[in-house]
Amino acid sequence: xxxxxxxxxxxxxxxxWSYLSSQFTTQFQSxxxxxxxxxxxxxxxxxxxxxxxxxxxxxxxxxxxxxRHSAVMxxxxxxxxxxxxxxxxxxxxxxxxxICDVVYKVEIPDTPLPQCxxxxxxxxxxxxxxxxxxxxxxxxxxxxxxxxxEYSLTExxxxxxxxxxxxxxxxxxxxxxxxxxxxxxxxxxxxxxxxKTFKEFWGEKSSLRRFQDGSIxxxxxxxxxTAQERRSILTQITEHVLTRHAGTSADxxxxxxxxxxxxxxxxxYEGDGEEQAQKIIKTFSxxxxxxxxxxxxxxxxxxxxxxAPVLRNTDLFPQAEYQVRRAKKQAVLxxxxxxxxxxxxxxxxxxxxxxxxxxxxxxxxxxLKAAFYLALKEELQSMHITAKASIDFLDIAxxxxxxxxxxxxxxxxxxxxxxxxFWVPCxxxxxxxxxVILPYVSSHLTSLSLQHSAYPLTVRYLKHWVASHCLxxxxxxxxxxxxxxxxxxxxCHATPQTATAAFLRVLSFLSSFDWHLYPLLVNFNEELSSExxxxxxNFMITRKSYPDACIVCPQNEQSDLTRDSPTKSSLNILKHxxxxxxxxxxxxxxxxxxxxxxxxxxxxxxxxxRFHTDQPQEHHAKSTHFPVVEYEPARxxxxxxxxxxxxxxxxxxxxxxxxxxxxxxxxxxxxxxxFTVNGSMAKVRTESGMVKDNLDAMLSDFDLMGKGLVQNxxxxxxxx
Numbered sequence: 271x272x273x274x275x276x277x278x279x280x281x282x283x284x285x286x287w288s289y290l291s292s293q294f295t296t297q298f299q300s301x302x303x304x305x306x307x308x309x310x311x312x313x314x315x316x317x318x319x320x321x322x323x324x325x326x327x328x329x330x331x332x333x334x335x336x337x338r339h340s341a342v343m344x345x346x347x348x349x350x351x352x353x354x355x356x357x358x359x360x361x362x363x364x365x366x367x368x369i370c371d372v373v374y375k376v377e378i379p380d381t382p383l384p385q386c387x388x389x390x391x392x393x394x395x396x397x398x399x400x401x402x403x404x405x406x407x408x409x410x411x412x413x414x415x416x417x418x419x420e421y422s423l424t425e426x427x428x429x430x431x432x433x434x435x436x437x438x439x440x441x442x443x444x445x446x447x448x449x450x451x452x453x454x455x456x457x458x459x460x461x462x463x464x465x466k467t468f469k470e471f472w473g474e475k476s477s478l479r480r481f482q483d484g485s486i487x488x489x490x491x492x493x494x495x496t497a498q499e500r501r502s503i504l505t506q507i508t509e510h511v512l513t514r515h516a517g518t519s520a521d522x523x524x525x526x527x528x529x530x531x532x533x534x535x536x537x538x539y540e541g542d543g544e545e546q547a548q549k550i551i552k553t554f555s556x557x558x559x560x561x562x563x564x565x566x567x568x569x570x571x572x573x574x575x576x577x578a579p580v581l582r583n584t585d586l587f588p589q590a591e592y593q594v595r596r597a598k599k600q601a602v603l604x605x606x607x608x609x610x611x612x613x614x615x616x617x618x619x620x621x622x623x624x625x626x627x628x629x630x631x632x633x634x635x636x637x638l639k640a641a642f643y644l645a646l647k648e649e650l651q652s653m654h655i656t657a658k659a660s661i662d663f664l665d666i667a668x669x670x671x672x673x674x675x676x677x678x679x680x681x682x683x684x685x686x687x688x689x690x691x692f693w694v695p696c697x698x699x700x701x702x703x704x705x706v707i708l709p710y711v712s713s714h715l716t717s718l719s720l721q722h723s724a725y726p727l728t729v730r731y732l733k734h735w736v737a738s739h740c741l742x743x744x745x746x747x748x749x750x751x752x753x754x755x756x757x758x759x760x761x762c763h764a765t766p767q768t769a770t771a772a773f774l775r776v777l778s779f780l781s782s783f784d785w786h787l788y789p790l791l792v793n794f795n796e797e798l799s800s801e802x803x804x805x806x807x808n809f810m811i812t813r814k815s816y817p818d819a820c821i822v823c824p825q826n827e828q829s830d831l832t833r834d835s836p837t838k839s840s841l842n843i844l845k846h847x848x849x850x851x852x853x854x855x856x857x858x859x860x861x862x863x864x865x866x867x868x869x870x871x872x873x874x875x876x877x878x879x880r881f882h883t884d885q886p887q888e889h890h891a892k893s894t895h896f897p898v899v900e901y902e903p904a905r906x907x908x909x910x911x912x913x914x915x916x917x918x919x920x921x922x923x924x925x926x927x928x929x930x931x932x933x934x935x936x937x938x939x940x941x942x943x944x945f946t947v948n949g950s951m952a953k954v955r956t957e958s959g960m961v962k963d964n965l966d967a968m969l970s971d972f973d974l975m976g977k978g979l980v981q982n983x984x985x986x987x988x989x990x
Contacts, residue, residue, distance in 0.1 A: 284347060290340035335416060335444070335764075342761055365853060367526075367774045370418060370442030371767040372504055376402070376512060377438045377522040399439060402516050406441070408471065409511045413452065413504065416444040443504065445767045447723060451500040456481070457488035473514055496541030498530055501768070527770040528856055534730045538590060544726070546588040550580050550616065553669045561620065561675070566649040567642050569622040574675075575709040578616035582716040583726035584751055586733045587926060589614040591670025592897045608876030610898040615665060615674040619709045622677065632685040636661065639677050646675075658896050665899060672899050678705040703830050708748070710825040714794040715751055722758050727769035729754045732776055738860045739847055740932055742925035743908050744840040748831050752821045753780070756792050774853050781848035785841050786813070789820040789829070797824040839920075867922065868988050869933035871972055872981045878904040878928045904928035907976050914971070918952065918963060933972075935988070937963070 366373045378398055399419050406417055421436040458464035460478055468488045469476050479489040492507070494500040505525045512518050530542040539546055558574045579585040592613045629635050643659040650657045656667040664675045683702045696704070719726045732750045736742065757776050758765055766772035783790070789806045791798065806822060818838040820829045836844070851859055875881045879902040904923065908931060911921045920934040952971070954964040965988070973980055 284344070287340040287343045287347075290337050291344055338764070345761065365774075366418065366420065366440055366442035367771045367853065368778070369444070369764070371445045371771045372443040373526040374441040374443075374505075374508055375438055375524040375526060376441060376518065378436065379517045379522070398516070402439075402441075402512060405511050405515045406508065409507050410443070410504070411449075411455070412446055413450045413507075414443045414445050418442040418444070441508075444764065445504070447767050450767070451494065451503060451723075453492055453494035453500065453503070455490040455492075457490070460486050460488065471515075472510075475510060497544040498541040501530070526856065527768070528731060528773065528859075530727060530769070533734055533860065534586060534727070536587060536590075542727075543588050543730075544583060546590065547580050547583045547585060549669070550588060550671050551583070553671050554581055554616065554618070554673065557666065557668055557673060560650075560653070560655070561646075564646060564649050566645045569625055569642075571620055572623055573621045575619045575621070575713065576616070576716075577619055577704075577708050577712045578673075579729075579747055579751070580616055582712060582719045584715070584719065584729040584733075584747075586730050586737070589616075589671060592667075592672070608881060609879045609903060610901060612879050612902065613672055613897045613899045615672045615899050618673055618675045619705050620675055620677050622679075624680075628679055628681055630685075632682065635679055635682050635685060639679065642677060656896055665896070667896060672897065676705060699830065699833075703833075707825050707830055711748075711752075711794075711823060711831065714824070715755060718755055718758060718794070722765065722767075724767055724769045724772050725754060725758055728757075728766075728772040728776065731769055731773040734926075735773075735777075735860055736844075737924045737926050739862050740922035740924050741840065741843065742923060743905075743912065743921060745836050745844065746832070749819060749821070749836060752792050752823065752831070753790070755794075755823075756790055759792060759794070770856075777848045777851050777853070777859075780844055781851070783845075785819050786838075789816070789822050792821060792823040794824050798822070798827075802827050866934065867932040868935045868986060869969070869972075870984045870986055871931040871933065871976065872984065873904055873907075873929055873931065873976070873979055874981045875929055877979045878902070880904065880926065880928055902928075903979050904931075907931070907979055910975055911972065914975070915952065915968065918968070935963075 399421070403417055403419055407414075410417070418441075420440045420442070421438070457468040457472075457476065465488050472488075472490050475490045476488050477491075478486060479491075480486050481489075492503045494503060505527075508525075509520045509523050512523055513520055533542075535542045554576055558576075561574050562571050564571065576582075580588050592611060629638060640659070640661050643661075643664040646664060647657040647659040650666060658665045658667075662676065666673045666675060683699075683706070686697055686701055687699070729751050732754055733747060736745045736750060754772065754776055757772055757779060763775075766775060787810065789809055791803075791806070802822065805827075809816075809820075817829050817833050819832045819836050819841055821832050822829055847863075853859075902925075905925060905928070908921050908923055908928075911919075911931070915921075918936055920936065922932040922934065923930065952964050952968045953961040954967070955961055969983055969985070973983055
């Protein structure tokens with residue numbers, strides 16, 4: 271029957287994958303030749319025929335990659351991970367970015383190359399491909415694991431005429447993470463024969479250099495002062511080699527990659543912001559050491575955990591050093607001056623040594639924590655560190671950055687859960703997310719960012735993509751970080767080594783993943799238990815008890831991090847945007863759709879709280895003034911609109927450039943409905959006794975709620 275056939279096919283696949291995976295250390299080191307070896311001489315790859323080289327274009331690197339993929343498939347079979355297995359077998363590779371990390375488009379020169387051999391019947395482009403592949407392999411060295419070159423015949427030709435010759439080729443590179451950003455390539459010693467060959471290959475880029483070990487060798491040095499420049503070293507090599515040895519020019523070589531400076535850069539950044547993030551991380555490390563030495567609180571501090579995105583280098587725009595305004599006679603800013611410069615706080619969680627003397631009621635715990643905040647504030651101020659205490663946190667300013675410290679008390683979560691009061695800042699589950707789950711997940715994300723250098727920039731690309739499509743109010747940052755983490759941890763494909771390749775794979779995942787049918791399992795360090803996998807094997811049976819975006823990871827088995835957002839409608843919008851993304855036109859990925867909204871609320875830029883972020887800010891290190899932190903009138907305005915009219919409209923805006931709020935009516939046709947008490951807001955009675963949305967009243971409320979912030983309201987189209 272059919273079951274027997276399926277078992278036979280599975281057994282056959284197992285045998286094939288087992289054979290291919292075992293060849294990685296044997297025949298694949300030198301290639302496999304089946305048939306007459308004299309007819310396959312000079313070709314490095316796999317050839318299966320007695321009369322012709324069927325696979326003449328296969329090289330050793332491709333065979334090793336095939337062997338590695340076969341080993342991964344065998345692991346999935348052995349672990350019974352059939353979901354991943356089906357995902358791999360059903361997924362279609364649509365572009366080089368699905369299997370490569372860096373892609374270049376190179377136009378073939380019109381003039382024939384004297385180096386091209388006639389082994390392909392004199393076809394120019396085949397000789398060009400072999401020639402550049404050999405030279406690029408020599409130039410890249412251990413930076414690149416595999417070079418894959420593709421071309422397409424886009425125009426048909428007649429049987430009586432010569433075939434159409436492609437005008438360009440696509441070069442895909444699978445890179446080695448530990449070597450690809452190396453700034454210096456050391457060559458042979460100056461007194462050897464190889465030195466002359468090295469000099470002839472690199473030309474003016476090669477020069478004699480003396481290194482710290484005393485050796486004098488030929489070396490090539492590339493531009494790499496910032497992280498952004500180091501990521502462009504492969505492009506520098508490609509342009510130099512193809513210009514020197516392939517008869518092409520730099521304007522005929524196109525790197526298909528996202529420019530990080532244009533996407534996540536600021537005018538005052540050195541590079542694309544990674545160096546700015548390192549300043550904040552360094553300040554956090556200094557503050558961590560200071561806090562652990564504090565002695566004016568009765569319990570010793572055992573650890574200070576950073577949970578802010580910038581501390582794992584995934585903040586979209588790392589905060590610049592704040593500027594304290596000098597004292598004036600008029601303390602309040604005038605409307606013409608705008609809002610104070612936006613200053614972001616970076617969250618930290620502090621753990622104490624264990625103690626059984628904490629109070630048994632939630633108010634007692636909060637009072638004692640407030641006393642600890644005050645005592646710690648006084649001790650920090652004695653060290654000339656500016657601090658500001660609150661009932662539930664302590665803000666600390668150092669080196670132009672502000673950090674928010676929260677104390678974690680193990681029993682407080684249960685006490686808050688049993689005491690719901692306006693005096694309690696947040697509930698027990700919310701506190702657990704802030705002080706237990708988020709610090710634990712953050713530590714894993716930090717390790718992932720250190721392990722994979724492309725992870726932080728990929729997260730920043732995804733956050734910018736979400737913000738550029740005005741979804742800042744509906745897609746939380748932690749959702750973006752966990753989705754990108756899944757891309758780097760999945761066993762289905764080789765781990766991406768560049769942010770462009772990883773970002774495009776994330777968009778492909780978002781366009782195809784069904785959040786309603788499946789949970790997303792992010793298994794850091796293989797810490798998810800077998801019970802957790804078994805729990806989610808019958809996911810649809812208990813689907814209603816989980817959030818719309820169910821993301822499971824260690825310490826977050828119930829998906830508490832995404833409990834409130836994103837919602838089902840937000841996920842549908844995200845999937846639609848990912849499906850419409852044209853990966854062949856990278857420049858258009860971050861351009862928002864400006865025709866799918868009904869109303870646009872234009873805001874006064876100086877009153878949004880973010881208009882200072884495009885300008886460098888000076889820091890007065892000895893100033894004792896504490897800055898205004900987390901003041902974003904645009905965000906507060908959108909939150910107020912959502913609370914009042916979220917059941918009728920979607921309010922879309924870009925948090926990082928909040929110049930306008932786009933309003934999408936959930937029922938733009940303004941259809942009539944029966945009157946209900948709960949749904950009576952912004953309704954007007956019709957002649958038939960029914961009610962419908964009162965658009966004029968809604969627009970008037972939008973203007974009234976944003977008085978001083980709203981510039982004007984534009985009705986675009988109410989019939990979308």
